Amino acid sequence: MSPITEQQIKQGMSLLSDGSPDYGEMWNRIRAEVERRRSGWVEETSVIENKRGVSRARRWALAASAAAIVVAAGGTAIYFDQQTEVIPTEMGQKIDASAEVGGVELTLSSVAIGRKPLEEEQQMALRLRLTDLQKRGFGTVEFGEATLTDLSSGQNLAVSGDKRNLFEFEEGGSASTLTQYFEGNLPAGGESRQYRLTLKDATYSTAQTIDSIQGDWVVEFTVEGEQAASATYAVPIEEQAAIEERTGLKLGEAQISPFEIRIPVIREQGFSVDQGDFMYYKDSTLKVDNIGVQGLWTPLPGREQAQPGLDPNAPETLYFNLAANSLEDVRKSSLTLQLRNAVVKRSYPDIWTPVAPPSETAQSVSETLPDQSVMAYKVKREGKDIHVHIQTRNDFFMITGTRLRVDGKTYERSESESYSKYNGDTGFQVDVFKNVPEGSEFAINAGEYGVYDSSRDLDIPIQN
Numbered sequence: 022m023s024p025i026t027e028q029q030i031k032q033g034m035s036l037l038s039d040g041s042p043d044y045g046e047m048w049n050r051i052r053a054e055v056e057r058r059r060s061g062w063v064e065e066t067s068v069i070e071n072k073r074g075v076s077r078a079r080r081w082a083l084a085a086s087a088a089a090i091v092v093a094a095g096g097t098a099i100y101f102d103q104q105t106e107v108i109p110t111e112m113g114q115k116i117d118a119s120a121e122v123g124g125v126e127l128t129l130s131s132v133a134i135g136r137k138p139l140e141e142e143q144q145m146a147l148r149l150r151l152t153d154l155q156k157r158g159f160g161t162v163e164f165g166e167a168t169l170t171d172l173s174s175g176q177n178l179a180v181s182g183d184k185r186n187l188f189e190f191e192e193g194g195s196a197s198t199l200t201q202y203f204e205g206n207l208p209a210g211g212e213s214r215q216y217r218l219t220l221k222d223a224t225y226s227t228a229q230t231i232d233s234i235q236g237d238w239v240v241e242f243t244v245e246g247e248q249a250a251s252a253t254y255a256v257p258i259e260e261q262a263a264i265e266e267r268t269g270l271k272l273g274e275a276q277i278s279p280f281e282i283r284i285p286v287i288r289e290q291g292f293s294v295d296q297g298d299f300m301y302y303k304d305s306t307l308k309v310d311n312i313g314v315q316g317l318w319t320p321l322p323g324r325e326q327a328q329p330g331l332d333p334n335a336p337e338t339l340y341f342n343l344a345a346n347s348l349e350d351v352r353k354s355s356l357t358l359q360l361r362n363a364v365v366k367r368s369y370p371d372i373w374t375p376v377a378p379p380s381e382t383a384q385s386v387s388e389t390l391p392d393q394s395v396m397a398y399k400v401k402r403e404g405k406d407i408h409v410h411i412q413t414r415n416d417f418f419m420i421t422g423t424r425l426r427v428d429g430k431t432y433e434r435s436e437s438e439s440y441s442k443y444n445g446d447t448g449f450q451v452d453v454f455k456n457v458p459e460g461s462e463f464a465i466n467a468g469e470y471g472v473y474d475s476s477r478d479l480d481i482p483i484q485n
Contacts, residue, residue, distance in 0.1 A: 113146070113279055113350075114248035122236035124155035125162070127220060129240045134207055134249040135278035137182070138342045139319070144181050145169075145203045145249070146279060146344075147218065151188040152196045158227045159190045162197070164238075165222035169203045172215040172241070178205035186220060200344065208246035217241045253278040258358075260481045267477040268299045268363070272339075275483055277351065280344045282307060284358070286318070286337035300471060303362040307341040309354050314341045356483040363477035366420065366469055367392050373426060373464035376400050379407050388467075396467050398423075407457045409434075409465060413448040420469040423452045427460040 113133025120127050128150045134143055147169070153159050164186035169178045181202040188197040208214040220238040224231070258264075258272040265271060273285030286301075305316035317340045339358075343351065367390070374388040374396065383401040390396060394417055399410040409423050422439055425432040434452040441450035 113250070114245055116242050118240045118242045120238040120240050121154070122223075122238050123234040124153070124157075125223060125225075125234060125238075126152040126154055127238040127240065128152065129218060129242060132242070132244050132249050133279040134244075134246065135253050135280045137202065137344070138281040138283070138317075138340045142204055143207050144280075145178065145207055145244070147201050147203070149188075149199045149201060150196055151199070153190070154195075156195055157225070158193075159188075159195075159197075160226045160228065161190065162188045162223050162225040164220040165224070166220070167201060168217075168219045168221075170217045170219070171206070172217055174206070176205070178203040208244050208249070210247040210250060212246040213243055214246075215241065215243050254352075256356075256483055256485060258284065258481065259484060260479075263479060264481070267479060270299070272481075275356075277485075278343075279350060280342075282314075282341040282343065282351075282356075284339040286339060288337070298365040298367070299477070300364045300366055301337075302360040302477075303364050303473060305339055305361070306359040308357040308359060309343075309351050313359075314343065316341045352485065354485060356485045358479075358481040358483060360477075360479040360481070362473040362475060364471045365474045365477075367394065367417075367472055368467075368469040370466065373466050374398065376463045376465060378460060378463055383410075386465075390467065392472060394467075394470070394472060396465075398465055400463075400465070402457075405456045407454045409452045409454070411450045411452070411467075413443070413450065415443060415448045417470050417472040418443065418448065419450045419467075420471055422450070423468050424466040425452075425454045425457065426462075426464045426466070427457060428462050432457055 113131050113135075115131050116129045118129050129147055130150055131148045133146045133148075135146070136142070137144055151162055167180060167186045169180075170176070171178065181204045186199070186201065188199050190197045218240045221236070223234045223236075223238075225234065253276070255274040255276055257274050261271055269289070271287040271289070273287055276283045276285075300322050301318045305318060307314045307316060319338060319340065320335060322337065369390055372388065372390060374386055376386050376398070377384055379400050379402040381402060383399045385397070385399050387395055387397045397412040399412075401408055407425060409425065411419060411423065413419065419441065422434045422436075424434075432454045435455050438453040438455070439451060442448065
């Protein structure tokens with residue numbers, strides 16, 4: 022099998038709304054799928070018309086963000102998702118240079134220069150193919166070291182991202198591919214540079230043994246800066262009227278590279294989340310022919326905390342990771358941007374829900390707000406503090422948190438001690454109010470929260 026990398030799984034999981042997957046439910050689905058396959062299920066083997074055939078693992082390739090399940094158990098990777106076919110394509114400048122040691126051939130098929138998703142620095146991607154000329158029946162081949170040297174300066178470029186030089190073979194297969202990324206001083210458009218790629222000390226596994234092949238696989242090649250970056254281009258988003266009508270926003274030109282597609286989100290001057298109810302789309306998908314690539318909208322407006330590892334001051338952008346879906350050159354593909362579940366802000370500052378003076382025993386109260394959102398509160402006192410538990414059921418999510426009023430005085434929650442959890446079809450938030458005195462009249466306001474509006478769903482063709 023050709024399992025998805027840990028980096029892809031982490032990135033995909035970051036797309037799941039507000040946090041924690043239901044791992045118990047995931048495991049139940051995995052077991053059901055395994056039993057289904059063991060019972061005699063036969064995989065569909067047809068391929069898309071006018072497309073070259075692809076491997077079994079490629080047919081089942083998936084993004085973890087697309088509600089997929091990936092588990093390693095006893096060395097076996099289990100995959101299932103939407104059964105969409107993923108076909109690798111070449112990218113950038115074609116090279117086709119090879120080196121062979123001990124019956125193992127390394128081929129550099131192409132080079133591309135561009136940006137990886139969420140990153141600003143240009144990187145060089147080398148598309149590598151490893152062929153088992155002696156048909157040993159490789160399971161994996163991993164090289165101990167990979168070095169890319171700029172022959173004009175003698176400097177080595179740094180490996181970016183996953184530093185494992187690991188090729189994984191399907192059962193019965195004699196070739197495997199890998200895209201390795203490097204960063205550093207790269208050739209600009211119109212500039213040519215010579216490079217030397219060196220891979221050393223291969224360790225391989227088969228069904229019977231683990232062994233090694235000592236030696237250096239050396240490939241020298243020339244990169245034409247303009248050709249290597251030729252797959253990067255810009256396409257305007259033409260359906261602006263529909264977007265503005267539903268959101269009040271505009272979308273900038275789609276920046277398409279071999280690694281990603283990024284679409285800038287433009288809020289008009291004077292427009293902000295505080296002035297309009299639209300915030301962002303919870304679900305965004307880029308349909309590349311028949312393949313759905315899940316998007317990431319970042320930074321999320323209205324969120325006090327930025328998504329982990331991302332710059333909260335960066336401009337709003339939609340990102341689609343092509344490399345994670347084995348899509349690297351989409352110039353001849355049909356592109357459609359699908360936007361679903363618009364998040365809109367709601368706030369009713371004058372609606373306060375009365376509660377009895379809190380005690381150590383939790384009390385339950387509820388309030389149906391004008392948009393029909395039901396705020397179900399559980400309130401209790403813990404020492405000097407008051408805890409307010411809000412059940413959201415994933416119908417909405419809290420933005421600012423609740424507010425508490427005691428005998429006419431308003432208290433704000435503790436940002437450091439309050440927390441939320443969204444899990445499957447349920448979700449809740451616990452707001453902690455510190456050092457709240459005893460009183461006779463207590464009330465809760467829901468604060469600002471977001472709800473999902475499917476009436477703003479959009480399908481936007483991108484004229485590629």
